[in-house]
Amino acid sequence: GESVGLHLPTLSVQEGDNSIINCAYSNSASDYFIWYKQESGKGPQFIIDIRSNMDKRQGQRVTVLLNKTVKHLSLQIAATQPGDSAVYFCAENRSGSAGGTSYGKLTFGQGTILTVHP
Amino acid sequence: EADIYQTPRYLVIGTGKKITLECSQTMGHDKMYWYQQDPGMELHLIHYSYGVNSTEKGDLSSESTVSRIRTEHFPLTLESARPSHTSQYLCASSEYQGAREETQYFGPGTRLLVL
Numbered sequence: 759g760e761s762v763g764l765h766l767p768t769l770s771v772q773e774g775d776n777s778i779i780n781c782a783y784s785n786s787a788s789d790y791f792i793w794y795k796q797e798s799g800k801g802p803q804f805i806i807d808i809r810s811n812m813d814k815r816q817g818q819r820v821t822v823l824l825n826k827t828v829k830h831l832s833l834q835i836a837a838t839q840p841g842d843s844a845v846y847f848c849a850e851n852r853s854g855s856a857g858g859t860s861y862g863k864l865t866f867g868q869g870t871i872l873t874v875h876p
Numbered sequence: 877e878a879d880i881y882q883t884p885r886y887l888v889i890g891t892g893k894k895i896t897l898e899c900s901q902t903m904g905h906d907k908m909y910w911y912q913q914d915p916g917m918e919l920h921l922i923h924y925s926y927g928v929n930s931t932e933k934g935d936l937s938s939e940s941t942v943s944r945i946r947t948e949h950f951p952l953t954l955e956s957a958r959p960s961h962t963s964q965y966l967c968a969s970s971e972y973q974g975a976r977e978e979t980q981y982f983g984p985g986t987r988l989l990v991l
Contacts (some may be wrong), residue, residue, distance in 0.1 A: 773885070801983050802966070803982070864980060
């Protein structure tokens with residue numbers, strides 16, 4: 759079935775290093791991807807998104823790369839800080855309509871635990 | 877910061893009790909969602925709604941039910957709680973944009989423990 763999964767369940771880095779979190783997806787019809795950050799005891803927080811007509815998008819300290827050929831998505835965090843410690847989820851959204859109505863369904867991957875050491 | 881709220885944040889309850897998890901958003905979003913999440917695991921969609929009086933089952937089968945009488949409110953009810961219902965429940969909302977991509981905004985979640 760359709761799935762979005764992460765290569766590495768945990769990632770441990772030193773403060774100031776760059777972090778790369780990877781995600782593989784299997785649905786080639788997916789055309790919109792989102793990265794969420796979830797801190798302990800909180801709901802997922804939107805970080806950055808990218809549409810399938812792009813291969814790179816940059817935000818503040820974060821960059822998302824999309825490789826449609828191999829169905830791979832990555833999140834790069836520059837100068838990682840202790841406050842970046844959280845679980846990171848990628849999610850795919852296949853926009854378009856089904857029966858005339860789109861409900862923006864998201865499929866989430868398992869999550870990567872990022873730990874930043876001071 | 878998303879204006880979406882969930883209560884209670886934590887709930888410990890005995891088997892067989894009826895519970896309602898509340899979710900409210902003040903963004904005027906048409907669409908709302910309920911996800912179930914076990915610790916460290918992915919989110920599974922259990923219910924969603926396009927708007928008032930619209931509710932649909934999600935990908936993961938759930939014994940819970942939902943209602944959408946007002947745009948801003950999307951409560952989830954378990955008629956008879958069981959230990960297997962122990963999990964975190966996350967509510968989300970998004971603005972309908974037709975066929976375009978829609979970012980979902982999440983509430984803080986309710987952690988449910990059924991004894």
